[in-house]
Structure formats: structure tokens, C-alpha cells
Amino acid sequence: MKLFTNKKMKRIPVIDLLKAGEVGATVTTSGWVRTKRESKNVAFIALNDGSIIHNIQVVVDMESAIAGVLGRISTGAAIAVTGKLTESGGSGQKVELAAEHIVVLGEADPEKYPLQPKKHSLEFLREIAHLRFRTNTFSAVTRVRHAMIFAIHKYFTEKGFFNIHTPIITASDCEGAGEMFRVSTLDPINPPRTEDGAVDYSKDFFGKQTNLTVSGQLEAELAALAMTKVYTFGPTFRAENSNTSRHLAEFWMIEPEIAFADITDDMDLAEDFLRYLVAYALEHCPDDLEFLAKRLEDEEKNKKVEERSPMGLIDKLRFVVDNEFVRLTYTEAIDILRNSNYNKKKKFQYPIEAWGADLQSEHERYLVEKHFEKPVILTDYPKEIKAFYMYQNDDGKTVRAMDILFPGIGEIVGGSQREDRHNHLLTRMREMGLPEKEMWWYLETRVYGSVPHAGFGLGFERLMLFVTGMGNIRDVIAFPRAPKSAEF
RNA sequence: UCCUCCUUAGCUCAGUUGGUUAGAGCACAUGACUGUUAAUCAUGGGGUCCAAGGUUCAAGUCCUUGAGGAGGAGCCA
Numbered sequence A: 001m002k003l004f005t006n007k008k009m010k011r012i013p014v015i016d017l018l019k020a021g022e023v024g025a026t027v028t029t030s031g032w033v034r035t036k037r038e039s040k041n042v043a044f045i046a047l048n049d050g051s052i053i054h055n056i057q058v059v060v061d062m063e064s065a066i067a068g069v070l071g072r073i074s075t076g077a078a079i080a081v082t083g084k085l086t087e088s089g090g091s092g093q094k095v096e097l098a099a100e101h102i103v104v105l106g107e108a109d110p111e112k113y114p115l116q117p118k119k120h121s122l123e124f125l126r127e128i129a130h131l132r133f134r135t136n137t138f139s140a141v142t143r144v145r146h147a148m149i150f151a152i153h154k155y156f157t158e159k160g161f162f163n164i165h166t167p168i169i170t171a172s173d174c175e176g177a178g179e180m181f182r183v184s185t186l187d188p189i190n191p192p193r194t195e196d197g198a199v200d201y202s203k204d205f206f207g208k209q210t211n212l213t214v215s216g217q218l219e220a221e222l223a224a225l226a227m228t229k230v231y232t233f234g235p236t237f238r239a240e241n242s243n244t245s246r247h248l249a250e251f252w253m254i255e256p257e258i259a260f261a262d263i264t265d266d267m268d269l270a271e272d273f274l275r276y277l278v279a280y281a282l283e284h285c286p287d288d289l290e291f292l293a294k295r296l297e298d299e300e301k302n303k304k305v306e307e308r309s310p311m312g313l314i315d316k317l318r319f320v321v322d323n324e325f326v327r328l329t330y331t332e333a334i335d336i337l338r339n340s341n342y343n344k345k346k347k348f349q350y351p352i353e354a355w356g357a358d359l360q361s362e363h364e365r366y367l368v369e370k371h372f373e374k375p376v377i378l379t380d381y382p383k384e385i386k387a388f389y390m391y392q393n394d395d396g397k398t399v400r401a402m403d404i405l406f407p408g409i410g411e412i413v414g415g416s417q418r419e420d421r422h423n424h425l426l427t428r429m430r431e432m433g434l435p436e437k438e439m440w441w442y443l444e445t446r447v448y449g450s451v452p453h454a455g456f457g458l459g460f461e462r463l464m465l466f467v468t469g470m471g472n473i474r475d476v477i478a479f480p481r482a483p484k485s486a487e488f
Numbered sequence B: 001u002c003c004u005c006c007u008u009a010g011c012u013c014a015g016u017u018g019g020u021u022a023g024a025g026c027a028c029a030u031g032a033c034u035g036u037u038a039a040u041c042a043u044g045g046g047g048u049c050c051a052a053g054g055u056u057c058a059a060g061u062c063c064u065u066g067a068g069g070a071g072g073a074g075c076c077a
Helices: A014-020 A065-072 A122-127 A136-158 A217-227 A263-284 A286-301 A313-322 A330-338 A361-371 A422-431 A440-444 A460-468
Strands: A026-038 A042-048 A056-061 A078-087 A095-106 A210-212 A229-237 A250-259 A326-329 A376-382 A398-406 A410-417 A453-459
Touching: A014 A026, A014 A056, A014 A095, A026 A095, A042 A078, A056 A065, A056 A078, A065 A095, A122 A136, A136 A229, A136 A263, A136 A286, A136 A460, A217 A229, A217 A250, A217 A440, A217 A453, A250 A263, A250 A460, A263 A286, A263 A313, A263 A376, A263 A398, A263 A410, A263 A453, A263 A460, A286 A313, A286 A460, A313 A460, A326 A330, A330 A361, A330 A376, A361 A376, A361 A398, A361 A410, A398 A453, A410 A460, A422 A440, A453 A460
Parallel strands: A056 A095, A326 A376
Antiparallel strands: A026 A042, A026 A078, A042 A056, A078 A095, A229 A250, A250 A453, A376 A398, A398 A410, A410 A453
């Protein structure tokens, strides 16, 4: 959109004015008003266009002809400003824009506009998700989110991976990753029925029952068993009734899959990948991270001293970049937990007893936040608590699973070496009652040129939680989808 | 889905053992003042106390049900 075609003025983003603006130059920019401060001789407008966390200060001389437009300018209004970039007379910024011409592009009734120049609760902002991009916090999260998306593709590209678009609609319901959303074009009131009264899905759009995907892993495996290194990065859907600050019904997941690789290669990849992403954020988003760190610090002040994080956001991120993750087996973890003072003093709600039980959140948190105080990779879980496709160890009891646990977030990565031996896979599928006939294509990859391979899934929004220091997953995605929540 | 807590002005919250006209800060409006930084000062407007039902002479306050929200748990990424 050309706003000033007749004046031949090109719009300059606020970020360029602040970072590379030439003092003395006459420029045009535009954005949304954050605050306006008027006085007898001069008025100040803090203008933001989302290109950077900082605002450009627009200065209006109250004696000038353009001062009359100020009455239409209030928090939330959109304006375009032409003026001279000057060194700032105030102390908050290096440069400012001395306005010579202002166009009000869109007014915002100050009596009704919900965003005030003050701190709003994240819960309130969630209710006005259509406007929350206009806040410092959410625009910072959005810019960091973009940087992470880019860094993910950059990392894999540099490592020789190929991106695969796996299907969003799927007919296989045996991925074992939870409840699925049904996809259907049948009339919900009066669906076609078979002779015995059941809904006749053969009349449905795809001729069978279909759902939204809960994972692209199985398809990614097919690709990896030809392309060697692939990854998916797509939307994922879980119809679980999960009401937590760490779950979404619609989220984005990164799933690399590598052939000629075992569980150790898988862990090496995951760890290198995570540390790369965190380092990327530190290098490319310093302004936004600094703001988010400050926000977190202010938030922590409201907490009890013992609940506060010992490290600030930036320190926490640097710590992950600088320190290797701890790797240990499930069995070793059980021993540590069983011998811990926490267990002996019965501080666990679920005491550690027999080998074989799944770890509770409190156990994972103890390992990560109390015992090791750094990210932990747990491997070789009992096969009973893990999925059918995981490689079975020689002990007959465990599988080559690996979960990466992060402080404050819990499980951020779940992965495994895949079972590549046809007979082992088939036996396990039968034990677990999976429909082997429908999975013929998956099994066939273990018949023709089967090789050891491995992969993992990284929850993108959980990564975002860690990198931004936000506490609720609904605040790191623009339009969160969760039980009873699909507004916007 | 389970447990705990919350819902009072545009926002964030206070509101005593149930008792007369429900308060504060911020925001907003008006004025003053000032190269200001979420400016400051003064004045003012602004309320279906989440909804429905109940107890009571009397309910923002107590009880029941429902709807939202938060934290924790389970499921998991």
C-alpha cells in the first residue's frame, strides 16, 4: 500500500529509523500510537509498528499547523508521520521524529479501546487476542517465534535434511498418541448407516474414517528410509481434554527422522539442535529477550522467595547453550529417586517403589530442577509404558526411548530409535493389539532394505515457553486452541 | 477428567461477624503545568457485584447448580 504516492516518500520501518536512521534526513514512517503526552509547547507520541520492541518518539510542536490533528490521536490510533529525524532532546532515546506532516489513518476511540498504557494481565489479553499483537509482550513473543521457525529450517538445511510435508488428514488411528479429532463430511444429524445401525463411513468423503494427525512420525520414517535425513514441521492435533499451561489441542511439532542412526545419534542430534536454537535466539533476538527477561523478573517479584527462579531468563538460556545435558537411563533415574532425601522423607506424593512405573511430573522435576539442575535426557524406559514402534533392547524389558526434560517445562522432546526388525515389530504390534493389516505400508519398510533409524518430536510451543520465559503455552501461540476455547 | 482457588467500574483489585448511599489505584474526560518517557497535580463521569435458583426481615457477603478463568494432577510434545 502506498500512502504517500503523491509525495514520493517511501515508508521506513521504525526499526530502520532507530537502528540506522540518518539524523537530518526527512523521512516517513507509520504505526500505532502507544501513548501520547501533550503539554503547552510540545506533544510526544510513542509510535510502534511491530518491527522492533522499541517505539519511535514523534515530537509535535504545539505552535505548528499540524497540532490540530492531535485531538484525533490517542492510544491505539494508526498514523503516518513525515518529518525530520533529529537527535533526541530527551534521555529515553537517541533519535526522534520532528513531525512536519501527520495523517491519521485510523482512529481508536479512547473510551472503548481496551489496551491502556499500563500493564495488563495475560489472561485479559487472551480474551482480546485480536489486539494483543499490539502489546510489547506479545509482539516480542511473535518476533522470537518467527526467529525460531526460521532457525529450525536453517539448522536442518545446513545439516543436509529435507523437509517433508506429512498429511494433516490421516486414516491411521494407531499412532497411539492420544485422542483424535474426527474429519468427516457426513451429515451429523442423520448420517448414513450400515445394516446393523453403525455410522457408514464408507459413504464418507474418503471412504473411511479419517482424523486430524497426531504425529507425522510414521510418514517421516518412510521418507527417511530413502532420503536418510528428513524433518517435518507442521500442525498437530490432540483431542485430549487437557487443561494445563503446557498443552494445546492444536500445536506445532518438529519431527526429524534419521536413517543409519541409533539412539545415541538421536540424542546427539536433539541436544545439538536445542542448543543451536537457544543460541540463535540469544544472538538474533537480544532486544526482545531483554524485554521478556525484565517482564519475567517483575512477575517473579510477586512470587514467594522460595518459588522464584534462581536464574534470570538470559542466564537460563546461556546455561543451556554452555552445558551438556545429563544422560541417564530410566533404571538409573529410579535408583536416584529411590535413594533421594525427598523419597526418604516422603515428600513425593507418589513414592518411588517398584521398577516399571511411569515417572510422575514431580519425579521429573526433582531430577531436572533439584538433583542435576540442568536438562536431562532419560533413556531405555520399560517397554510397557512406551509406544509399539520403539526398538527393543536385548534385556527384553526396555526399549530405546529417550525423553528430554527441561526445567520448568518438563518433557520438551520425546523420541526413540525405531524398531527396524520386522519380526520384533510385528510381534509387539500383535501383543498390543494394533491393526497390522492397516499398517501394511509401515511394516513393509522393515521388509525391504530396513535399516536402523531414529527420530524425535519437539513441541514447538514448549520450546517457545522455554526461550521466552512465558508461563502459559496459550501465550506463545497467536490463536490458541484448547478445550472450550476456539475463539478468533 | 480430578483437586484447589477465583469471577465486584474499561483494567488490576479491596470490600469486616450478612445491615443504610459498594470503594481504591490505573485508564477515560476537563483544566493546570511541564522536553515528556506507562509524565505530574486537581476536578469529574463511570457498577445488571458472572448466571439461575435458594436461605433470611435483610445477600457483593451464606447454600445449591451452571458458565468462564487460574494453579496443580493425569494424558503428552
